[in-house]
Amino acid sequence: MKPAEKLYIVLISIHGLIRGNNLELGRDADTGGQIQYVIDLARALAKHPDVDRVDVLTRRIDDPKVGPDYAVPEEKLADGANLIRLDCGPRRYLRKEVLWPHLDQFIDRALHHMRSVGRIPDIVHGHYADAGLVSARLAGLLGVPMVYTGHSLGRVKLQRLIEKGTNEKRIESQYNLSTRIEAEEISLDSAAMVIASTGQEIEEQYQLYDNYQPKRMVVIPPGVDLSRFRPPRRGDPKPAIQKELRRFLHKPDKPMILALSRPDERKNISTLIRAYGESAELQELANLVIIVGNRDEIDTMERGPKDVMTQLLLLIDKYDLYGKIAYPKHHSAKDVPYFYRLAARTKGVLVNPALTEPFGLTLIEAAASGLPIIATEDGGPKDIIGYCKNGELIDPANATALGVKLLQAITDKKRWRLWANSGVRGACRYFSWPGHAETYIRSIRKILNKRNKRRLPGRNQLPTVDRILITAIDGTLIGDEPGLRALMNRLSSAGQHAAFGVATARRVEDAIKVLREWNLPTPDLLITSMGSEIYYGHNGKKLEQDHTWQGHVNYRWEPEKLHIAMLGIDGVRLQPKSRQRTFKISYNVEPDKMPKVRDIQRHLRNLDLHANLIYSHQRYLDLLPIRVSKGLAIRFIALKWGLPLERFLVVGDSGNDEEMLLGDTLGVVVGNHSRELIKLRGKPRVHFVHGTNAWGVLDGLEYYNFLKEICIPEEQGDNNETLDVAL
Numbered sequence: 001m002k003p004a005e006k007l008y009i010v011l012i013s014i015h016g017l018i019r020g021n022n023l024e025l026g027r028d029a030d031t032g033g034q035i036q037y038v039i040d041l042a043r044a045l046a047k048h049p050d051v052d053r054v055d056v057l058t059r060r061i062d063d064p065k066v067g068p069d070y071a072v073p074e075e076k077l078a079d080g081a082n083l084i085r086l087d088c089g090p091r092r093y094l095r096k097e098v099l100w101p102h103l104d105q106f107i108d109r110a111l112h113h114m115r116s117v118g119r120i121p122d123i124v125h126g127h128y129a130d131a132g133l134v135s136a137r138l139a140g141l142l143g144v145p146m147v148y149t150g151h152s153l154g155r156v157k158l159q160r161l162i163e164k165g166t167n168e169k170r171i172e173s174q175y176n177l178s179t180r181i182e183a184e185e186i187s188l189d190s191a192a193m194v195i196a197s198t199g200q201e202i203e204e205q206y207q208l209y210d211n212y213q214p215k216r217m218v219v220i221p222p223g224v225d226l227s228r229f230r231p232p233r234r235g236d237p238k239p240a241i242q243k244e245l246r247r248f249l250h251k252p253d254k255p256m257i258l259a260l261s262r263p264d265e266r267k268n269i270s271t272l273i274r275a276y277g278e279s280a281e282l283q284e285l286a287n288l289v290i291i292v293g294n295r296d297e298i299d300t301m302e303r304g305p306k307d308v309m310t311q312l313l314l315l316i317d318k319y320d321l322y323g324k325i326a327y328p329k330h331h332s333a334k335d336v337p338y339f340y341r342l343a344a345r346t347k348g349v350l351v352n353p354a355l356t357e358p359f360g361l362t363l364i365e366a367a368a369s370g371l372p373i374i375a376t377e378d379g380g381p382k383d384i385i386g387y388c389k390n391g392e393l394i395d396p397a398n399a400t401a402l403g404v405k406l407l408q409a410i411t412d413k414k415r416w417r418l419w420a421n422s423g424v425r426g427a428c429r430y431f432s433w434p435g436h437a438e439t440y441i442r443s444i445r446k447i448l449n450k451r452n453k454r455r456l457p458g459r460n461q462l463p464t465v466d467r468i469l470i471t472a473i474d475g476t477l478i479g480d481e482p483g484l485r486a487l488m489n490r491l492s493s494a495g496q497h498a499a500f501g502v503a504t505a506r507r508v509e510d511a512i513k514v515l516r517e518w519n520l521p522t523p524d525l526l527i528t529s530m531g532s533e534i535y536y537g538h539n540g541k542k543l544e545q546d547h548t549w550q551g552h553v554n555y556r557w558e559p560e561k562l563h564i565a566m567l568g569i570d571g572v573r574l575q576p577k578s579r580q581r582t583f584k585i586s587y588n589v590e591p592d593k594m595p596k597v598r599d600i601q602r603h604l605r606n607l608d609l610h611a612n613l614i615y616s617h618q619r620y621l622d623l624l625p626i627r628v629s630k631g632l633a634i635r636f637i638a639l640k641w642g643l644p645l646e647r648f649l650v651v652g653d654s655g656n657d658e659e660m661l662l663g664d665t666l667g668v669v670v671g672n673h674s675r676e677l678i679k680l681r682g683k684p685r686v687h688f689v690h691g692t693n694a695w696g697v698l699d700g701l702e703y704y705n706f707l708k709e710i711c712i713p714e715e716q717g718d719n720n721e722t723l724d725v726a727l
Contacts, residue, residue: 006052007441009045010114010121012131012138013038014088014106015096018058019069020077022333026262026293029304030096033361034151037222038127039077041440044223044433046081050441053080055117057110059099060085063092084113089684095302097176099130100183104631104663105684107137108645111635114142115642123147123444125195129154129180132187140627141635143552145192145447150201152358154180155208160266160355174303182598185211189610189626190555192447195220195440197359198383205358205379210605218443221383223433224364231370231424232341239338241331245289248326255286255410256348258339258371260362263292263305268353268376268396270311275353275403277319282407286348288325291339295329340369347416349374349409353396357381364388364431367423372416374405388426390419467647467706468525470501470634470660471697473511475653476670477502478518483694488520490698494707501525503630505614505622505656507581508535508543525637530614530622530656531630532583534637549636553583556610557625565607570594572621585623589615597621616656617674631659649706651697653677661686666704666712670696685712 016030017023020039024031042054056077061070069075070093075083086109089102114120125147126135132148139146154177161171171177188194188211195218196202202217246252257276261267269290276288290312295301298309316325331339343350343366350366352375359380363373367384373391375381385391392409394402409416469491471477478484491500501523504511508528515522522537532553534546562585566572571593575586594600597615604611611623638645645664652661652669655676661667667685669677672692680686689699705711 007050007122008053008119009051009123009125010055010057011038011042011125011127012057012135013127014059014130014134015099015128017066017070018083020075020083025333028293028302029262029264032262033359034127036361040223040225040433042081043078044437045440046078048437048441051080056083057113058083058085059088059106061091061093066093086110086113096130097174100176100179101683103130103134107134108635108664110134110138111141111639112644115639120144122448125149126187127151129183129187133183136186136190137632139190140552140555141632146190147193147195147444148187148191149195150184152356153205154184156205156356157266159208185209185605189605191216193218193443197221198380200379200382201358210602213608220436220439220443221431222359222361223436224361224368224427224431225433226368226427228337229340229365229368231420232345236341239335241335241338242342244328245326249287250323252287253346256343256346257286257288257406258343258348258350259289259352260291260336260339260350261354263308265304265308266355268355269308270315271396271399271402272351272353273312273315273319274399275406277315277321278399279403279407282403283321283324285407286410288321290325290327291331292327294331336365337369340366340371344369344371344420347410347413349406351406352376352381353394353402354378355396360384364427368427370420370424372409372419372423374409387430388423390423390426465499466497466643467649467710468499468501468643469649469701469706470503470525470527471651472653472657473502473504473506473514475672475693476651476697477694478514480693480695483698484518487694487697490701490707498707499524501527503527503531503633503660505530505616505620507579508533527630527633529581529584530624530628531633532581532624532628534633549633552636553625553628555625555627557583558609559585562604562609562611562623565604565609569600583625583628587621589619589621591618614656616654616676622656629659630657631662634660634665646710646712649700649704651700666706668696668700668703
């Protein structure tokens with residue numbers, strides 16, 4: 001295969017602590033099996049003969065509390081595989097539930113990285129909801145297929161927590177699940193292919209979503225690096241961790257019941273301790289070893305892990321398990337194979353009692369180590385045990401039944417040997433990274449379009465321009481004649497290095513008409529019909545449409561079916577034909593009668609229809625292709641012209657301007673803004689001004705010193721109407 005035909009693959013995994021070696025799995029709830037999977041996948045894909053380059057994009061963290069490794073901008077994973085860390089939000093480490101406001105910046109930094117590479121990726125693959133949302137936006141902007149892997153799903157988590165009786169308000173405040181679930185819906189909306197680890201994940205978990213389309217979902221079980229995992233052998237040296245475990249146990253040579261997970265409530269370690277604590281026979285015959293991440297002081301842990309560890313200690317005390325249970329404070333990744341071998345040497349068992357387990361990497365590692373498994377009947381364990389024939393499934397909510405299964409597993413020696421041998425064979429046969437990579441490449445080849453294989457264009461328009469002012473029209477640019485004249489005079493004195501553009505919901509014909517009514521020249525750039533069309537002005541000559549952008553936005557756009565689906569919805573009335581466009585369906589609405597926008601969105605998704613719904617001014621509802629928005633159009637222009645996004649000053653006043661105001665662009669909200677934009681207060685690089693209409697645009701130019709030496713404030717905070725940003 002020629003080098004030009006080989007694939008460039010971008011994998012995105014944003015949260016947690018990610019590095020190439022000595023992964024700190026279990027250090028916190030966000031640093032788990034997903035991270036190991038993504039790193040191993042990148043290395044396996046880089047070895048495939050059809051692949052030229054693999055980049056893993058994650059968040060750069062400059063925080064002494066987590067160590068210097070996570071602040072390094074780029075790390076080589078293998079030949080052809082790179083870990084790229086992008087600045088996104090504050091420097092400090094953030095848990096995934098509070099990353100959402102910073103993802104627009106991550107998108108912009110990802111675009112900058114791709115431009116530095118000089119090549120558009122063939123696919124963008126998002127891992128988990130946050131990266132799924134980012135990947136959906138990037139794929140739409142770049143015009144490439146998106147692949148999505150959920151790893152764990154918000155609707156499943158919500159369902160489980162409600163079943164356990166957790167208060168819904170507490171669920172939302174702690175996990176921000178409504179935002180996560182909507183991000184997952186958007187990911188499914190955009191994905192050309194969804195990769196699941198198991199059939200159960202598709203049939204039972206994704207089925208909970210409005211965008212459930214099994215025809216776009218494939219099962220590719222993750223591979224495992226089996227080189228570190230093998231059964232115990234005679235003459236094996238005693239690992240250092242064995243001494244650490246022995247100090248907990250009165251009779252350390254008894255069979256070991258091993259649990260290995262993060263300190264996460266979903267891992268359901270408390271049920272395992274109850275099962276052990278309520279069985280005197282089990283306590284007599286076996287030791288319990290609980291490996292739940294690393295800790296120094298429980299009081300300093302985050303609330304979730306802290307609660308898990310506190311409950312663990314309370315249960316140990318309740319059942320008086322001292323001398324029978326080990327729960328070491330520290331271990332490293334190199335200790336993990338030894339845990340499995342120690343348990344296998346004692347004729348023990350690995351138990352995974354998780355409430356929900358999308359896959360279960362530890363189960364395959366244990367199988368390869370000759371250690372039988374007892375695991376939850378939810379998710380991946382069903383497939384793994386089905387392949388490897390090395391254990392049994394249990395109801396994770398039934399402590400009594402779990403105790404019985406564990407007792408049977410360690411007392412039936414003949415069956416234990418059969419399970420141990422079968423697990424080793426099954427792990428080697430069905431789970432390997434070369435096999436996973438081959439299936440992966442074969443699957444994505446089916447969705448690739450050769451037209452997507454192109455390099456990022458250079459700056460090929462307006463060569464003297466090094467910055468662009470883009471404003472909305474109604475409510476921002478026009479409305480105040482003296483302010484408009486002052487703005488135009490200011491722009492005309494700026495010289496040829498600054499371009500002027502507008503972004504509007506209006507049709508291009510209407511936009512030109514209203515600009516002429518206000519005696520304004522044709523802008524250098526027009527983004528019209530809510531971002532579905534881009535035009536360039538050339539000194540009064542006929543406008544030139546960007547047809548490349550049209551090819552981007554036609555993704556899953558079925559206007560006739562959308563028209564039919566919207567019929568009969570209360571409070572929604574189609575605007576006249578003259579207001580419609582090829583890639584925009586516009587409605588007038590009565591807010592008191594219209595259903596909530598999210599309910600309309602759910603209705604369309606259930607019909608496998610895909611649209612971006614924009615509600616503005618409490619009067620209008622526009623349906624656009626999912627790869628259309630004014631914000632995405634601006635980013636397309638930035639790529640095409642080779643301009644950094646901080647060279648775009650974007651000014652708006654209403655809800656349909658929201659996306660273009662976020663991220664690395666310099667955003668300004670004029671004083672006469674609608675209430676839909678109030679939620680942007682405090683967002684990075686979004687400045688609220690007192691001035692209304694064009695006076696507000698002038699205020700924004702002055703605030704950022706945009707027409708001279710651009711100055712971006714370094715502090716973040718809301719002081720009356722001034723919102724500075726931290727870089």
